[in-house]
Amino acid sequence: MVQVNISGIMRKTEDSPTVFEVEAKNIRQLLVNLEKHYPEMKPHLDKGVAVSVDGTIYRDNWFQSIQPDSEVYLVPRLAGG
Amino acid sequence: MTHSSDFNAEKASNLKVIGTRPARPDGVDKVTGRARFGADMNLPGQLVGRILRSPHPHAIIKSIDTSAAEALDGVKAVVTRDDFAENPDNHAVLCNVMAREKALYEGHTVAAVAASTATIARKALKLINVDYEPLPHVTDVDAAMQPDAPVLHDTIFTSGVDPVPTIPSNIVARCEFGHGDVEAGFAKADIIVERELKTAATHQGYIEPHACVASVSTDGMSELWCCTQGHFDDRKICAALLGIDVSRLRVTASEIGGGFGGKTTVFIEPVALALSRKAGRPVKIVMSREEVFKASGPTASTSMRVKIGVTNDGRMTACDGEFRLQGGAFEGSPFDSAAMTAFACYDLENVKSVAFDVVVNRPKGAAYRAPGAPMSVYGVESVVDEVALKIGMDPIEFRLKNAVRDGSQSSYGPKFGPNGLVETLEAAKAHPQYKTPLGPNQGRGIASGFWFNYGGETCSNLNINADGTVTLAVGTPDIGGSRASMCMMAAEELGIPYDSVRATVVDTGALGFNEGSYGSRVTYASGLAIINAAQQAITEMCKRASMMWDIPADAVTWEDGYAKPSGANAGEFEPMSLAEIAAIAANTGGPIAGHREHNADSAGISFGTHIVDTEVDPETGRVDVLRYTVIQDAGKAIHPDYVEGQFQGGAVQGIGWALNEEYIYGDDGKLQNAGFLDYRVPVASDLPMIDTVIVEVPNPGHPYGVRGVGETGIVPPLAAVANSVSAAAGVRLSELPMSPPRVLKAMDDAKQAAE
Amino acid sequence: MSGTHVSTTINGDAVEYVCDVEETLLDVLRNRLGLTGAKEGCSTGDCGACSVTVDGRLTCSCLMLAVEAEGHEIGTIEGVANGSELHPIQQKILDHAALQCGVCTPGVVVAVKALLEKNPDPTETEVRYWLAGNLCRCTGYDKIIRAVMDAASEMRGS
Numbered sequence: 001m002v003q004v005n006i007s008g009i010m011r012k013t014e015d016s017p018t019v020f021e022v023e024a025k026n027i028r029q030l031l032v033n034l035e036k037h038y039p040e041m042k043p044h045l046d047k048g049v050a051v052s053v054d055g056t057i058y059r060d061n062w063f064q065s066i067q068p069d070s071e072v073y074l075v076p077r078l079a080g081g
Numbered sequence: 082m083t084h085s086s087d088f089n090a091e092k093a094s095n096l097k098v099i100g101t102r103p104a105r106p107d108g109v110d111k112v113t114g115r116a117r118f119g120a121d122m123n124l125p126g127q128l129v130g131r132i133l134r135s136p137h138p139h140a141i142i143k144s145i146d147t148s149a150a151e152a153l154d155g156v157k158a159v160v161t162r163d164d165f166a167e168n169p170d171n172h173a174v175l176c177n178v179m180a181r182e183k184a185l186y187e188g189h190t191v192a193a194v195a196a197s198t199a200t201i202a203r204k205a206l207k208l209i210n211v212d213y214e215p216l217p218h219v220t221d222v223d224a225a226m227q228p229d230a231p232v233l234h235d236t237i238f239t240s241g242v243d244p245v246p247t248i249p250s251n252i253v254a255r256c257e258f259g260h261g262d263v264e265a266g267f268a269k270a271d272i273i274v275e276r277e278l279k280t281a282a283t284h285q286g287y288i289e290p291h292a293c294v295a296s297v298s299t300d301g302m303s304e305l306w307c308c309t310q311g312h313f314d315d316r317k318i319c320a321a322l323l324g325i326d327v328s329r330l331r332v333t334a335s336e337i338g339g340g341f342g343g344k345t346t347v348f349i350e351p352v353a354l355a356l357s358r359k360a361g362r363p364v365k366i367v368m369s370r371e372e373v374f375k376a377s378g379p380t381a382s383t384s385m386r387v388k389i390g391v392t393n394d395g396r397m398t399a400c401d402g403e404f405r406l407q408g409g410a411f412e413g414s415p416f417d418s419a420a421m422t423a424f425a426c427y428d429l430e431n432v433k434s435v436a437f438d439v440v441v442n443r444p445k446g447a448a449y450r451a452p453g454a455p456m457s458v459y460g461v462e463s464v465v466d467e468v469a470l471k472i473g474m475d476p477i478e479f480r481l482k483n484a485v486r487d488g489s490q491s492s493y494g495p496k497f498g499p500n501g502l503v504e505t506l507e508a509a510k511a512h513p514q515y516k517t518p519l520g521p522n523q524g525r526g527i528a529s530g531f532w533f534n535y536g537g538e539t540c541s542n543l544n545i546n547a548d549g550t551v552t553l554a555v556g557t558p559d560i561g562g563s564r565a566s567m568c569m570m571a572a573e574e575l576g577i578p579y580d581s582v583r584a585t586v587v588d589t590g591a592l593g594f595n596e597g598s599y600g601s602r603v604t605y606a607s608g609l610a611i612i613n614a615a616q617q618a619i620t621e622m623c624k625r626a627s628m629m630w631d632i633p634a635d636a637v638t639w640e641d642g643y644a645k646p647s648g649a650n651a652g653e654f655e656p657m658s659l660a661e662i663a664a665i666a667a668n669t670g671g672p673i674a675g676h677r678e679h680n681a682d683s684a685g686i687s688f689g690t691h692i693v694d695t696e697v698d699p700e701t702g703r704v705d706v707l708r709y710t711v712i713q714d715a716g717k718a719i720h721p722d723y724v725e726g727q728f729q730g731g732a733v734q735g736i737g738w739a740l741n742e743e744y745i746y747g748d749d750g751k752l753q754n755a756g757f758l759d760y761r762v763p764v765a766s767d768l769p770m771i772d773t774v775i776v777e778v779p780n781p782g783h784p785y786g787v788r789g790v791g792e793t794g795i796v797p798p799l800a801a802v803a804n805s806v807s808a809a810a811g812v813r814l815s816e817l818p819m820s821p822p823r824v825l826k827a828m829d830d831a832k833q834a835a836e
Numbered sequence: 837m838s839g840t841h842v843s844t845t846i847n848g849d850a851v852e853y854v855c856d857v858e859e860t861l862l863d864v865l866r867n868r869l870g871l872t873g874a875k876e877g878c879s880t881g882d883c884g885a886c887s888v889t890v891d892g893r894l895t896c897s898c899l900m901l902a903v904e905a906e907g908h909e910i911g912t913i914e915g916v917a918n919g920s921e922l923h924p925i926q927q928k929i930l931d932h933a934a935l936q937c938g939v940c941t942p943g944v945v946v947a948v949k950a951l952l953e954k955n956p957d958p959t960e961t962e963v964r965y966w967l968a969g970n971l972c973r974c975t976g977y978d979k980i981i982r983a984v985m986d987a988a989s990e991m992r993g994s
Contacts, residue, residue, distance in 0.1 A: 007494050008256040008417055012243035043240075052495040056782070058682050059537065073494040076256070076417040079535050080600030080792055081285075081342020081448035104930045111938030112926040114873020114913035118939055121872040200856065286973045288877045288885055289939040338875070338939025339973050370878040561936035561974060722933030726975055730936065733976030757882035757971065765977040766961075766968040 002030065002066055005073045010044050027051050028062035030072070050077045084613040086683050089784045093717060098573040099785060102722045105565040106583055107336070116336045119292030119308030120367045127294060128157050128195040130356050130366035131202035132349070133209050134376060135184030135191050138442040138750030139218035139231065142184055142211060145192055149208040155201035158360035159209070160352065161192045171321050173411040177445045178322065178351050184213065185233055185410035186442045187751045188375030190348075195356040195364045218442040218750040222407040223384050225251040225441045233410060233440045251440045253412040258420050258493040259433035266399025266431030270390025274467050280456045280799065280817040281743030282382035282407075285449050286734070286762045289338020290373045295353035296363040303330045303357075307350055310340040310558055311597015315347055316589045322351045323358070330354075333588040334558040341734070342448030343378055345599050374755035378447020379744060381406040381414045383456040387423075387464045395474045397483045399431040400424045400492070404457050407439045408446040414438045415446075415453030418533075422796070423457035424492035425531035426502060426688065427483045432492045442750055448599060451532040451792035455735060455799050459817065462528040462800030467813060476527045476804075477510045480690075484529075501714025501778035502529065502688035508712045508774050509690045522697050523707065524808025529690045530796025534789035535600025536681030540593045541610035543571060543618055545673040549660025551575065553584040553611060556595025557603045561730075561791070562723040569719055570608050574615035576642030577659055593678055601789025604719055605780075606681040612784060618675030622662045625669040630654045683782020684789055689713035691732060691797040697809040702825030704740055704806055710772040716780040716788030724790050729771040731794020737763045738795075739802035743818050844905040846871070847915025855902040862886045864902035865912060873913035873942045877971065884970035887943035888912050894950040896969075913942035916949055925949055925987040934983040936974035944970050948984050956992055960985060 001021045011018060020038060024030035030051065035042050050059045052073040058064050059077055066072060110116040135142075147159040161179070168175045175181075180189045192209050196202035217231035224230055230251055238246050241255040267273055293307035303325060309315050312334040320327045337344060349366040357364040368377070388401040402423050408414025420436035436457075469479035484506060485491065487499045509515060509527065519525060542554040553567050568582040575582075596602070623637040626644035630637070636651035637644050643656035666673050694708040711728040718724040741761040745753045754760050779786025799817060807813040810824055812831035839854035846869070855864050860879075865871040865888070874897055877883035881896040888897045889911035897912075916923045925948045928934070935941045944967065951958060951966045958966065963984045964977070972980060 005494055007258045008420075009241035009254050011257045012241060016243065055495045055498050056682055057495070057533070060680055061682055064682070071496060075421070075494065078418050078421075078533060078600075079448070079537065079596070080532070080602070081345070081450040081452050102933065105933070107938070108930040108935070109922070109926075111935055111941050112922065112929050112945055113917050114871075114942040116938055117872070118875065120866075120876065200858070286971075287937070287939075288883055288971055288973055289875065289937070290877070336939075337937060338877075339937045341973070367876075370880065370883075562933065720933075722979070723936070726933060726936050726979060729976035729978045730974045734973070756880055757878050758880065762971060762973060763976075764968040764971060765964040765981065768964070768977055770981070771976045771978045 002068060002070060002072055004030065004034065007073060008076050010041065010074060024066050026062065026066055027058060027064045030066060048077050049074045084677065086609055086782050086784065088779050088781045088786050093779060093785050096573060096785065098569045098579055099717065099719050100721065102720060103565065103579045105562050106568060107559065107564055118289055118338050119335045122294045122306045122335060123365065124294055124296055124363035127363040127365050128197060128360055129199045129202045130193060130195045130353050130364045131206055132190050132352065133192040133206045135180065135187060135189040137184055137213055137215050138187045138220065139216040140184045140213040141216065142180060142182065142191065143214055144212045146210040147192060150194055150205040153201065153205050153208060155197040156194055156205045157197065157362060158195040158356045159192060160355045160359060164355050164359065165322060166324055168322060171318060174318060174347065175322055177411060178347065186444050188372065188444060190352065190376065193352045193356055195360045220441050220443055220746040220750055222382055222405050222439050222441060225407060225439050226405065226437065233442065237440065253438040253440060255435065255437050256417050256420055257433065257435045260490065261431030263399040263401045263431045263433045267390040269398040271393040272468060272471050273388065273390040274464050274471065275386065275388035276464050276815055277386050278460045278463060278815045280383045280459060282379050283738050283742045284374060284379040284760065285341035285343035287339025287341060287343055290368040290370060291349055291377060292367040293350050293353050294363055294365045295350065295357040297354060297358040299361060301325060301329050303354060305330065305332045305350060305354060306335055307332065308335045308337045308344060310337065310344040310560060310599055312558065313556060313589050313595045314345065314597050315350055318347050319351050319354055323354050331588055331590045334586055337558050337560055340560055341450045342452060342599060345448050345597055346378060348377055370757065371755045374760065375752055376444055378445055380449035380452065381408050381446055385457065385460040387460040389464045389468050391468045391472060393472055395472060395479050395482045397427055397429060400427065400429055402434045402457065402461065404436040405439060406436065406453065407441040407443065409443045410440055411445045412438055412440060413446065419453030419457040421493035422454035422531050423461050426485060426529045427492065428485045428489040429492055434492060450731060450734065450795040454530060454532055454796045455738065458530045458796050459799035459803060463803050466804040477506055480529055481506050497686060499778060499781055500686055500688055501776045504776045504778055505529065505688055505690040505712045505714060508776055509692055512692060512710055512774065514692050514694065514708055514710050519694060522699060522809055524695055524805045526693050526801040526803065526805025526808060527690065528797040528800035528804060529688060530793060531686065531688050532601065532793040532796055534684040534687050535602045536606045536684040537596040537600065537602055538680050539595055539606040539610050540676065540678035541607055541614055542592065543611060543614035543675040545618055545659065545663045547663055547666065549581065549663050551577065551582045553582065554587045554591055555584050555607050556587065556592040557598045557607045558586050560598045561726060562720065563603045566604050566608060566719040566723065567611050570611050571615050574612055575619065575659060576640065601791035602684060605684050605783060605787050605789050608719065608787065609681055609783060610677040610679060613677035614675035617677065618673055621673050622659065625662050625666065626657045628669055629657065685716050685780025685782060687714055687788050687790065687793040689793045689797055691801040693801045693805045695802065695805040695809050697806060697824060699828065702821035702828065704819060704824060706736060706769055708769055710774065711794060712774040712776060713790065713793055714776045714778050714788060715790045716783065717777055717786035718775050719787065721775060724775055725773040727790045728773045728794045732771050732798050733763050733768060735795045735798025736802055739799045739817055739819060741818050741820065840903050842903055842906050844908055844910055846910045847912060857903055859902045860898050861900040861902045861905055862897040865897060871912050871914055875939055875942065884947060885940050885943040887946040887970065889946065889950055894947055913946055916945055923949060924991050925984065928983040928987040932979045932983040932986065934975065934979035940970060940972045944980060952988055952991060956988060958988060
């Protein structure tokens, strides 16, 4: 199981959970399983998120591997000016 | 072949071309006036396009009658909202490009004409009859958040809160980042400082107004020439808004006269295409400076609350911030990056950072250099300065005590890797400016700042020419000398002179998709693609040499521009130069090239620290910048001149933001200073030299260690200048810009309070 | 529409054109004569991107009507280099990397050339005030000022 930390717009109330657990070996599985097990996340996932794996932020790379002990955060999709 | 982007310490310490300062390949054209910018393109039979803009900050558009304009001699086409189909995927951009039910800000495009001359086009605009029903408006971010504020969109129900509101408002979204327990952290603090601060909206201020020429043929084949930071992005959005295939639209990026984020989206381009399609002739549109101010994409104004708790020995125990950003009339202010970057310099046990995205009756914001970060960092670094002062600690020592290092958890979640914040602080402490005594009415300010940097979708081609020279095809517009750095990286890898390599920014027909020149990504992402493309070409050249020598390809190595047998066992052969291999390419398998397509994800984060000395005139409140030093981690500077240039340019834009620049709205909701005279960007006589120190802590995700450098330079200066002015004036200012009247009033108020 | 006929000299060459009375010199240079080196950044005389010389005097071509060029000598960026030989200020701007996007550069070159013809040995402060009418948003001016000082020094032969 991978521990997924959420932040930003997905963190809706002071006491809402910030860590979710899903089975995932890569980013695609992570997103698919989050949507399956936590359907309330679907609107945010549909709009687009980036995934930070061990400190590197991936915007689109579905097949980036994730280890069971990887540090995983869902973060906004940012680019810059 | 596989491509590695891992840092290669041996390679990075043996670079020959990287780190030198050659002249840029486009330099002569730029100093002689030969370079062609957006407005310098003309096509045969071209018409002049002009835009009718809303005089109202907020109004229902009841009807638009274009019949009189269409009847005017010389008018070839008029377009309105009726010429653009609804497009749910790109609704906000569509509505911004051409107003639909409502005009949402003064300057919002309502109609456009194409005519044979500018005079006729201007006349035609006056003949378009628009029936408006003016509505109440709001331009201030705090006012727009009030429950009784005029609501711009009845479709906005704040997201990021639970439960979702049942009534619409101007608050698009709330976001929250952080960890720990800030209340528990504040309970441990010896001193707590909490401040409300504000920053004004500013404009990127590129000197070249938006300009484009569009030509749509009767068979639907379309061409667009424009000044843009991302012509592939423009193609995507224009094709979508016009309902044409991407393959039928070819976009060519002209030379670009500055962008800073403001040319990452479209304004006039879809309008020119629609006019050209209707008129059957090419159409050129060039914005006036007034249009640039009123109807392109400035950045957000903000209001914020920042609270920081510290122990007497200088350890931060809790940080809490709330940041409210208006992004103009549509969602999309950089609220999330403001929240994420606010406390990013500090290693914190307890931090909470909340931000709101708010809509108001102002032009739709666009990106501006490290979007969101300069404002929130201004708030945080101002309060950091104040707490350090309160506990009597040197501001650099205070920052060093709390700075993030390799492995620190960031304030927005993920752990940071190797980074150069501490190195920039140490360099600041050691810099002569930091030790120079100050005179009366003078003050010194310090601030640090952070930006993520970005990579993204990129492809580049490298072609070996028969004469031994090399041409590069790059898909990211050259906004500040990147063709030079591309040539340097190719020359470095291939082992040939810099002058043998030439780079071209090619049109959208010549390469696969490239994201634009934003996010400090060009030297990193396009450059990495060039490095990889060179490596691919080297593999092929080694193969060609092996054919000549009749030995296995893997028995050939590449060294300093030559293919060589890899060792005694491989055989004794005279090394073959790149030029020798290129000359016989036709006989050994055909042209030799390398290419690389990637989604670059390992852009290194970047930190900077700025030192600024100012003097405040107690009579007038005028601030003089006496001395300024930028210290920033570049990972590895490819062309140090242009790295310094990015540092200096960012710092000066930040100085303007701190001291002069602001969007001033009247009660009528109209912009009062839509010109350079009244908006007042910094001019040469406002400034001293801008000293620079390039720190190089390698990015582990790049073979040379490159980090993006374009954006971080604008993050610290707002706060650095504010801290300096506060020290010089003897009173803390909490609103930008620190214009003379504001500084004078703060000093007078402080004097009166003391009496 | 009846235009006005104008005879003038541009970069040493006799030039004739017909223009509308409302057209600026910048409009005519760019749109009728194909001299697009001068840029329109503001059309209000604030940015200096359209700098030319009129009888040697630095002028914003966006603030001058095209008909006013009658009988005068106009100098534009296209006439600054001597054939393929760059003017020292052009070379020094390249040497110092004193440009990023380059859109202000033609105006800066024209302005600096005019300065150094009047004042071959300007102080840094004099250069900064002379160039206060030439906005550059990319460089923060640092490298431009250094390039100007270096060009002035070289032209003085020191």
